[in-house]
Amino acid sequence: MIAYFPSIYPDELVYSLCSRYYAHSGLPCYSMALEDLFDDKSYRVNYEFSGHFSTEAKAIINKMTSIEKLIKNHTMYPYYARFVSTERREAAFGTLCEGNHLGKQLPIPNGNDIRYLMYCPQCSKYDRDTYGETYFHRIHQIRHIKLCPHHSCLLRSTGIQITSNTSPRLYVAEEVIPRNSISEANTDPSELSLARYMAEVFRQPMPTDTASIGNYLTYRLNNTPYMSATGFMRQTAKLYHDMREHYADCPYRQHHIEKTLIGHNLDQHLIILIAFHLGISPQDLAIRSIPASYAITTRKREPTSYSTRKGAQMQDWNKLDRESLPRIREIIKRLLVDSTGRPRRVTERAVCDMMGWPSKRLNLLPQCQAEVHRYHETMSQYWAREIVWAYKKIQDNSLRLNWRSIRDLTNIRRCDFIVAHPLLCHYTDPETCSKIISL
Ligand SMILES: [Zn+2]
Incomplete structure (x- = not known):
């Protein structure tokens, strides 16, 4: 039974509202607050989004604002949905309004960077002076934002990790954010302009009739040093x-x-960095309007090279396929055994790495790909080859031969060793084969 519900503050995260409900309700533990709000005492409230509210909580929220406004104005939805297509954005919005998990509906980077709930000491002081308590602001949670766009001081970490597998715990900002937290001034003016730009982009409305972000950024390369005079060649390296x-x-x-x-990468942070570098205003970035006179669809391109060495350019894939074949063969030879004679697996990835190519390049080069596939080995085949190599090495060095010495050289597990037994005959004579098996 919810007897009292706090009102939501400007730019407050839904998560913060939930923890303030817990703090104000006087309930002895946060799981009871979770039960009130979500009908489930072990519910995991997402730090950046919202949750599946109980009927009672939903009714109270709807009196205060609406679920739709809650998602738009109190979650990180605008950040993650900004650069996707209207259809995808609307589907995600529907999911969030129903209180369900997004899954892959929005491009949320799942990188390994550990992030924390952030705060600005000066905003917290202002909140305490104005409202008598502080709360978690959305604007401080924008990925990679370093400064408070209002106070231009460095943001501080609460030490509370935001990960996809959030703890169900409700941390109350008023308890977590120290009262005497010192605000550290920023000395880099460009960092401040970037932080303000990020915040400005975040606050923009989200119009429906926008060009795709890839097309729009490409269009905006025109009349910059990053597009050839003909308007057909991006100068990505530059x-x-x-x-x-x-x-x-x-x-x-x-x-x-x-x-x-x-348009194959929708990483919001990178898009913002490109747009800021190109001097695109936050308003233009939100509206993304391309004049009809600039018909991007007529600018058909060959499959593009993502190579970090060559940048975007037209490629004759057939020619490259033919010409690369001798080098591919040489690389395979080098890959099969390393400089110490130890066997290695020939994989597409290893070949691409040695060629300095992106990992999917072989998909465009059928002859080269077929050559690599000729050397494909299952793990057990590879183990068999490695075991034979280890056996010979031990013999050549007149070392003690037993299962342990094989294991020490190959790091193979006993079960994998046994799995490889039937395949040993492909790599050595029957006599050696039975000697190895007897180990
Ligand atoms: Zn601030």
Whole structure:
């Protein structure tokens, strides 16, 4: 039974509202608050989105605002939905309004970067002076934002990890954020402009009739040094180079930029970095209007090279296929055994790495791909080859021969050793075969 429900503050996260409900309700433990709000005391409230509210909680929220407004104005939905197609965005919005999990409906980077709930000491002070308590603001949770766009001081971490597998715990901002937290001034003016830009983009409305982000960014390359005079060739290498100069810690590579420009990468942070570098206003980035006179659909391109060495350019794949074959054969030879004679597996990935190619390049080169496939080995085949190599090595060095010495050289597990037995005959003579099996 919900006797009292706090009102929601400007830009407050839904998660923060839930934890304030717990703090204000006087309930002895947060799981009881979860039961009130979600009919489930072990419910996991997502830090960035919302949740499946109980009928009672939903009715109270609907009196205060509406579930739709709650999603738009109090979750990170606008951040993650900004650059996807209208259909995808609306489907995700529906899912969130129903209180369900998004799954893959929005492009949420699942990178390994550990993130924390962030706060601004000066915003917290303002909240406490104005409302008598502080809360978690959305604007401070934008990925990679470093400064408070209002106070230009460095954001601080609460130490509470935001991961996809969130703890069900309700952390109350008023308890977590120290009262005497010192705000550290930022000394880099470009960092402040970027933070303000990120916040501005986040606050923009989301019009429905927009060009796709890849097409729009490509269109905006026109009349910049990043597009050839004919308007057909993107100069991605130059863009990459200049962005590395612009942003001290740009974590992206040239192929990430290339994929963004053709619409295959929807990483919000990278899109914002490109747009900011190109001087696109937050309003233009939200509206993404391409004049009819610029017909992007007529600009048909050959499959594009994502190569970090060559950048975007027209490729004659048949020619490349033919010409690369001798090098592929050589690389396979080098891959089959390493410099110590130890066997290695020939995989598409290993070949591409050695060629300096992106991992899917072989899909465009049938002859080269077929050559690599000729050397395909199952794990058991590989183990058999490795065991024979180890056996010979032990013999050559006149070492003690037993199962242990094989294991020490190959790191193979006993069960894998046994699985490989029937295949040993393909790599050595029957006599050696039975000697190995007897181990
Ligand atoms: Zn602030």
